[in-house]
């Protein structure tokens with residue numbers, strides 16, 4: 001049963017979240033990858049958002065490019081924490097997605113990571129921090145990751 005769901009605005013975003021999936025694997029966090037577009041398949045976004053918690057998902061990572069409405073649209077259907085990753089798939093190189101995700105109006109928040117690879121990696125680590133509040137094994141795996149990082 002996946003604890004983390006990585007939702008992509010398009011199959012074309014998949015390469016960006018490979019580091020996310022790898023880090024989640026390293027930290028022993030079960031996850032899935034789903035494609036659901038806020039503007040092309042809004043019904044799929046709705047269905048996903050309404051059912052995610054009942055399927056056991058506890059954190060959602062949403063990666064999208066362009067005028068990335070996906071993280072906010074998901075947040076309209078669920079109160080699970082949403083971590084947004086802006087993807088540099090447009091002429092604006094992800095700045096459009098960064099603004100769209102970071103500038104959510106008050107009341108329906110989403111977390112916003114950095115554009116592209118940095119954000120993709122930090123999304124996995126941020127998910128681990130959230131899940132570590134509840135799961136000792138994940139906290140220990142994340143603490144060990146940070147210690148290895150500090151050791152260089």
Ligand code: RP5
Pocket residue numbers: 008009010011012013037063064065066087089
């Ligand atoms: C967004 O538009 C997706 O998240 C993707 O980053 C971008 C381009 O999508 P495709 O046209 O490649 O499907 O919706």
